[in-house]
Amino acid sequence: MQTFTTAAELTGLLSAARRRGQRIGFVPTMGALHRGHATLVRRSVEEQDLTVVSIFVNPTQFTEGADLTAYPRTPEADIALLEASGCHFLYMPGVEDVYPAGTAERLTDRLEFGSLTTRMEGIQRPGHFGGVAQVVHRLLEIVDPHVLYLGQKDYQQVAVIRRMIELIGSRVVVSTVPTVREPDGLALSSRNRLLQPEERRAAGAINGQLAAVVAGLQVGWPARELERIATATMHQLPLLNPEYVEVFDGDTLLPYQDGDPVRELVVATAVRVGRVRLIDNRIVPPAQP
Structure with a gap:
């Protein structure tokens, strides 16, 4: 694996690879890597000629x-x-290399994301998705991959990035990889390592509540009632403080209205466990006839 700290070095090498007809997969991360990231990297390694992280x-x-x-x-x-996962190129830049003109002005401020950024995490973390779109846009300029690999755990973030790619007319394909979980169902996250032992044990209940909502939706229970029950149940559990439980249309991220036809139905939550904030989601499988 080769490591680069400047965009100039990396883009020159990748341009040569493209001229040779090699396909490039890209996995953007903020470090503190875990098995979930390794799954993304291995998927890219399996499917592309070169993988950049x-x-x-x-x-x-x-x-x-x-x-x-x-x-x-x-x-x-x-x-x-990354070496164990087969990564070919690692890009570890400083802020000045990613944002040589500073962070104040960004193309993505002029893009319209609608309901994708105004709900759930958009309410809880104002400005967050603007920053995500800004950095992914810049990294795509640097790497110019054929396929961008993202994790399902950050479902709303994936939706925003897909929309950004559509709006800027990029040809990159987004491949979303299912969430990797611990044996008790907790979604792997870099934030998990910040949990105290008793908080880590408590956090395992989050996935159980999402699974209960999924089961209820599959047998026709009302979405708003399932949200209310899951939220109330987590409030009663030690150390869990849910901020929201939402059932929504996976394309618009708007609240699901019972009986509406949707391409993908999703339930998501954000929960504070002590001082650590965790997010998770489940895609609802189609009901069996």
């Missing part, structure tokens, strides 16, 4: 300065995981 803790997507400071940074372990 970026590790960049993007300051523009953090709405709380404390979150940026506290975000875990484990570069040595990250490099070892």
Whole structure:
């Protein structure tokens, strides 16, 4: 695996690879890598000729300065995981390399995301998705991949990035990889390592509540009632403080209205476990006839 700290070095090498007809897969990350990231990398390695991973803790997507400071940074372990997963190129830039003109002006401010950024995480973390769109747009300029690999756990983020790619007319294909989970169902996340032992045990109940909502939807229970029950149940569990439980249309992210035809039905939640904020979601399988 080759490591680059500047866009100029990386883009020159990737341009040559494209001229040779090689296909490029890209996995953007903020580091603190885990098995979920490894799954994304391995998928790209299996499907593309070259795989690029970026590790960049993007300051523009953090709405709380404390979150940026506290975000875990484990570069040595990250490099070892990427090497074991077959990554070809690692891009580990500084802020100045990603944003040579500064962070104030961004093309994505002129893009219209509608309901994709005004609900759920958009309410809880104002400005977050603007920062996400900004950094992914810039990284796509640098890497110019054929396929962008993203994890399902950040469902709303994936929806925003898909819309951004559509609006800017990019040809990159988005491949969404299912969430990787711990044995108790907790979605793998870099934030999990910030949990205290008793908080980690409590967090396992989050997936159980999402699974209960999925089961209820499959037998026709009202979506709003299922949201209410899951929220109330988590409030009663030790150390869990849910911010929302939402059942929504996967294309618009608008609340699902019982009986409406949708391409993909999703339930998502954000829960504070102690001081750590976790998000998760489940896609509802079609009801069996």
